Amino acid sequence: DVKVTQSSRYLVKRTGEKVFLECVQDMDHENMFWYRQDPGLGLRLIYFSYDVKMKEKGDIPEGYSVSREKKERFSLILESASTNQTSMYLCASTQTGGYNEQFFGPGTRLTVL
């Protein structure tokens, strides 16, 4: 059974803290993605990566950075968390080639106080 796992289901942080969200996939997928999901706004792409050490900005990269040191692991970093980053964060992965569905993790609900 294919799997995308995320390090935490729920996280509470304070404004200004540095926050790490981890995502691991076991499908040997080349492509990995970070989205945030907010009511009425759907899924918005933050960053994605086509390969190890590669990263591309998505639609809303401001306030975020990413790291991909290994193929199976894609980390999202909030350098200095703010209350407007309170959201559900979803990680996804897919094989390259443009014909494949994305597989999603369970999500991390982050609250920034």
Place this chain on the structure above:
Amino acid sequence: AQSVSQHNHHVILSEAASLELGCNYSYGGTVNLFWYVQYPGQHLQLLLKYFSGDPLVKGIKGFEAEFIKSKFSFNLRKPSVQWSDTAEYFCAGLMNRDDKIIFGKGTRLHILP
């Protein structure tokens, strides 16, 4: 700009009613289209996908969708809904073969028992 739009943000139906959720995309080239579903507290998962061939696509749990190129549409249908279909549904499109899927804002479906 490439986009995916869903007409209904919130739909309420009674059990056994027929369902049609609208989805339109904006792109002049070849597209791959998806419907994803997110049941309460669960991962996003794929319902069905269209890449080529028969424009009427059948998915899991009795759902189907029809790709109408002339209307830039990919509407989701189910002839008779069940209470367990209560979920949020996302239409998505892959354009330009760049592995970056564009999601609609989602439709919350609530089925009354």
